[in-house]
Amino acid sequence: MKENILSFTRDELKSRFKQIYNLPSYRTEQVFGWLYKDISTFDEMLNVPKKLRENLTQDFFIGQMSVFQSHRSHDGTEKYLLKCVQDDNVIEAVKMEYYHGISACISTQVGCEMGCVFCASGRDGLVRNLSAGEMIGQILAIQKHAKIRISNIVLMGAGEPLQNFEEVMKFLELVHDPQGLNVGYRHITISTCGLVPEIYKLAELNLPITLAISLHSPSDTERSRIMPINKKYPLKDLIYACLAYIKKTKRRITFEYALIKGKNDSIADAEALIKLIKPVFAHVNLIPINTTDTKLRAPDLQWVEKFNEYLNSHGQNATIRRNLGSDINAACGQLRWQYLKKSE
Incomplete structure (x- = not known):
């Protein structure tokens, strides 16, 4: 074979x-x-x-993936459906243009089993892990299609990267190789919903990457509703793992916080968030959730700015993520979900 x-x-x-x-x-x-x-x-x-x-x-x-569909936004963001070479599974990747370079957000799994309520990636559950070569294949396909060089990589597409730990670590070695894609570790971000044992394992490798934690609520009760993984690894355990990671790597963590109207966007939530992460050397990235076919909606921009201002004025560094690709369903899993539904 x-x-x-x-x-x-x-x-x-x-x-x-x-x-x-x-x-x-x-x-x-x-x-x-x-x-x-x-x-x-x-x-x-x-x-x-x-x-x-x-x-x-x-x-x-040579497992370079083929672009099955591409959708380009007015802001330069491009969303791809890519077809796996081995079995014709379809996955997503996104190219995003920033002032500091061109980023690729890639998938680490076909589907996802984390079940976060605001994310379309896991609606059909986990199909399988992607190999390191399939992750590399996504980068090569984007570069070939867009005729550009990727300078930053984000493992925040479909899937939970730390659940596919060994292949993701091999991918990091491959993508960093000077004879390969030659992307510096400091230009790579891994996002996780909070797999505590794997955060400790990643800390031991002491790689100068950026670790992003999908937090989304400072309350165990609410976080468990929107992120089932919290039932297994509650906030106390997650924060301890973050502290261990920072102690080992001396690297700042990013907490991703998807703002959901009426769920986690009150001033009381902001106060609780500040208290929860105060011991952690961290930045908060506020993300008004994309509108999907669920009932969940983002607060209006004025309230998002007020939430952000409250965090910063109380000593917690925070920014609002630029909303890219909203006109092409660029949020995780949306395009693949639409394709799968049409194919049924």
Whole structure:
């Protein structure tokens, strides 16, 4: 059975090539470098011997994903439906343009089983984890389609990245490799809904990435309603894990806070939020939720600004996330959900 060559780190590829082809390491360097250029077949590796190209074609495939659909917003945001090479599952990715560069928000799983009520990603549950190569394949597909270079990567698309821990860590190694995509760790953000054991594991790796925690409520009762994972890992345990992460890495955490009208947007909620995260070296990213087919709605912009002002005036650093792609259903899971419903 052919393997996705994008899932191999350089060291793994050297070992595999030595084992099955008895090749010197410089051949691995040649092949590895080609993988991150705009190629789709091994025959395009011009300085690689023909026999090796034939062997590679027989044993491996280049898992660059194909763009199944693309939708471009007036603000430059582009949402993609991508088709997996192995099984035709469809996943989402987003390209976002900022003053500091172009970011890609990618998926780490097909579907999601976390069940957050405001997110469309998990409506059909978890189908499977994505491999490191499939995550790389999303970046390569975006770069090829948009004819740009991705400079920042956010693991905040469909799926819970820390539930797919080993493949995500391999992805980080691959994307950081100077012979690969050469994206610095400081330009990578991992978002989690709060898998406490995995936050401790990530802390031990001491990578200079940005960790974003989906918080969304300072109350265990309300957070459990909108984020079922809180029943397993309540706020007290989550905050302890965050403190351990900061102590180990010396890195500031971002708390993502999706503002939901009538659920978590009162001044009392703001006061409780400040009290909860006061011990933590953290920034709060306020996100007025996108309108979907649920009854949940964002507060009006004036109230969002008041909530933000209250946090900042009481010593908690906070900003309002720029709303990108609202006209193309760019929120997590929306486009895939619409596609799946139409396909039924």
